[in-house]
Amino acid sequence: MSPVAALRLPLAEDLGAFVALLQRLGVPHRVSEESGEQVLWVPDETLALRVRELYAEYPAGIVGSERLQLADPAGSAGSAVLARLLSLPVTALVLLATFAVALASWFGDNLQLVSWLTFTDFRVAGDYAYFLPLADSLAAGQWWRPFSPMLVHFGVLHLAMNSLWFWELGRRIEWRQGSLMLLGLTLLYSLVSNVAQYVFGGPAIFGGLSGVLYGLLGHCWLFQRLAPNPHFRLPPGVVGMMLIWLLVCLSGLIGALGFGEIANAAHVGGLLVGCVTGVLGGLLARRQR
Missing domain, CATH: 3.30.70.2080 (Alpha-Beta Plaits)
Incomplete structure (x- = not known):
């Protein structure tokens, strides 16, 4: 249709x-x-x-x-x-793919499936995971690896929170700027956040939509500041709350409390590239007006 x-x-x-x-x-x-x-x-x-x-x-x-x-x-x-x-075909498609991967991998417990979607391939031997060079995977035609970690989630709460935020932010962009724009931004934010996490965190099993979400947040936030529109108007306090949560994660408190390690580099990388696209998009929309 x-x-x-x-x-x-x-x-x-x-x-x-x-x-x-x-x-x-x-x-x-x-x-x-x-x-x-x-x-x-x-x-x-x-x-x-x-x-x-x-x-x-x-x-x-x-x-x-x-x-x-x-x-x-x-x-x-x-x-x-x-x-x-x-x-909202792109918003729906990303959420559907995320739910499907979560169920198929049983929230990260199926390591054989997860190894096909992580940034770098790995093999498990005993208590250790051995990571293969990314260049080898790309040379073998596994072009999806720089993007696919966004579909992997570790736990129901991890999936629920990320899915709700993607629905809230993704649909705003798809409504205002179209499906192709949301698809392009989602892939861009996934690529940048995953590369940032790999560069600063080294080979590891990481995943989730969080880096993409921070990109969408930065995009909506600065786009709205430059070219106000009802679709990009976020509820009061949302940006502040997300930035405070980012600082809490960067402090190491979440890991110290035993809730697992946070992919902080992915969050920061996503937010920075989202702010860049938000400024560029906002300036272009403002100029058109």
Whole structure:
């Protein structure tokens, strides 16, 4: 199903209230910037027609207790969820792949499968893991290794927290900047964070979406500072909380308390490259305005 452009409006026009209305109505949608316009996309032409009619009547959202229903009243809650996932294909695909790897590897216990997804291949002999040179793996055609560690998670809590944050941050970028942009940023942040962890931490078994999440956070944070938009407006205190958590991890306190080692270099690398893309994207959007 190809998305349909329901609205094309000038960048100067504030869509915040109308987008909030669509969210309250459970209408799957995303907003992107193209050729100096902001474009509101929905999954099909029927819904696009209803959105245009709604915007003609309520461009500034709904005031008071008035209630509307835009979606098909015969539709089920499951259909609404499916439609939303289809409108966010990259966000859904990354989460689906993450869940699949977590179950297949049983949260990292299946070392044979994990060894195919880690940054460097390894073999276990007794209590020791022996790592193979990355160059050998790449020469053998294992091109996925610089990216695939983001899919590996060690524990239910690790998976749950990372998945929730990827949904929260990834969908914002996919709504505003499109699916290809989110896919490119996710791969970029995964590459940079994994390389940073390997360079500063040495060969080890590490994984998770955390480095990508810090990249998405930095991107949304600085993009929003330079080119404000309702989709990138994070709840108050989120950036501060994530930065404080990063400092706590860097202090070594988490490892000292016995909760395992943290891939700090991946977090910092992801955050730095995310800030760079956020500044570049924000400046470009600001210039287009």
